[in-house]
Amino acid sequence: MVEYPGFNFDIVKKDSQTNARLGYLTTPHGSFETPNFIFCATRAAIKCGGPEDLKAVQTDIILSNTYHLLLRPGPDLVEKMGGLHKFMNWDGPMLTDSGGFQIFSLGHGSVAEEIKGKNKTNTVKTLRKITEKGATFKSYIDGRMHTLTPESSIDVQRKLGADIILVLDECTPFHVDKRYTERSMELSHRWADRSLEEFKRGHNGKQSLYGIVQGGVYEDLRLRASEFISSRPFFGHAIGGSLGADKQQMYEVVDFAMAGLSKDRPIHLLGIGGIDDIWENVAKGIDTFDCVSPTRLARHGWALHRTGKKFKLNIHNASNREDERPLEEECDCSTCQNYTRAYIHYLIKAKEIQGMRLIVIHNMRFMMRLLSTIRTAIKEDRFLETKKAWLQE
Ligand SMILES: [Zn+2]
Known part of the structure; x- marks a missing residue:
């Protein structure tokens, strides 16, 4: 058991014709209604927008990326400055990812680039090694080597101090086969348990932990992954990894993942923010989304x-x-x-x-x-x- 004293998720209303639901998520930095959208302040800043702008447009929750903040300015400095909320002057709910997505997407070349067939252009392979222990990668800033483990990712996210934090997982690239995806998912499950252990060890009641569903585009793997994640005492769930080559496949993969997920917890869909995708996935029961696209398009x-x-x-x-x-x-x-x-x-x-x-x-x-x-x-x-x-x- 893990207690999440400062947190709560209530499902206020369920839609009668779809799986859409209206929820209310409480964190130590405030509450908000779901479905909701999380803006990406990747390096603790929205590009071309400040916290004042976020307030003015009535944003409820933002996220920052552990990978970037780990490399610069470093979690120890952020902790010394009073944590990420104080450091960047955002007093509302906040999420940090585990750093995994960037390690693997920058390491392998991103999924989007692979689909467009641009995998070999200008992609510096920064990922050096994935072992049982963790992932070793090279800093894109100064070339220094770093190893991120499930334990160190939790430690870094604890120092950053976001309300919602994520487990480290291996984000399998789009091109790998089912065997690789299965072995990778099993590794991510062992990492999820180690993340939980580390989370419990230093738990201060100020953060909640989300488990991530992997399993690629495969129905049986997504079901196994979602049942596994639901069997563990996470506060919420996130659906991650390869969601397929096109929108149709993405909707199918989300269905596969939703089949085994415990529906009384908040469910986040990682990295999706197209207008039609939001409508379709809210209809499947997704509660929160994040994506760089609204601000990047701008x-x-x-x-x-x-x-x-x-x-x-x-x-x-x-x-x-x-x-x-x-x-x-x-x-x-x-x-x-x-x-x-x-x-x-x-x-x-x-x-x-x-x-x-x-x-x-x-x-x-x-x-x-x-x-x-x-x-x-x-x-x-x-x-x-x-x-x-x-x-x-
Ligand atoms: Zn306008």
Whole structure:
């Protein structure tokens, strides 16, 4: 048994037609409703946006990446500065990942690059060795070697001090076969138990631990993994690893993983944030999402938009040059209240950071409005019809 005194997860309402659910997640730094979206402050900062902007768009929870913070500025410095919340001036709920995803994705080349067939271009292989003990990798900053073990990942995340922390797992690359995926999943399970032991050893009641479901694209492995993770005293679950080559396969893999998961705990889907993906996976019972895409798209001049092609507007387009409308008419964000598409188009063309910032603010607010729409739809028993209207099904 592990107690999580500062934490609670209540399922407030279940949708009658799908597996969507409305939840309430409490952490020592505040509570929020689910489904919800977690913005990525990868290196303890949202690129082109500060904690003030996060507050203004009514963000509930953010995440930072253990891998990056381990290399710089280092967990000891963050601890000395009073922990990540104080260090970066964010007093709300926060999650850190285990560092595993970056070690393996940077080490092997990312899944997306592999699918696009770009695996061999410009990818510095930083991963050196995976053993029973842990993973050894080379710092991309100064070339020094580091070993991350299940125990040291928990120790680093304890020093960072986020509310929700994750176990170290091996993120299997997309191209490996079933045998490798199975052996890797079994290793991740042994690591999950070691993570729990280390978590219990230093447990201070201020953090909660999530177990991660691996198993690649294989139905039987995902079932075994989800049943294993559910049998352990984690506060919540995350679905990770390779989710397949396309959206259809991703939805299938999430179904495989959901089949064996304990439904009374919060369930997070790692690294997914497409608008249609959020609707589809909320319908499967996913409670929280994270993805760099809303802020990354913004920095590349793409504004999220309900009726845009694939929910996006390309602000680079010349059609915006004299457009006096805001990015989105119905949006209540400070960008849409105060600035025209013409001005933002000009800023992006001129490569002004303010242009990126204005779209980052809009895209973050768009995501918060989307998740709020989803929660209201579940509350009012019209989730499926709202989903159909959004996805034009
Ligand atoms: Zn806006």
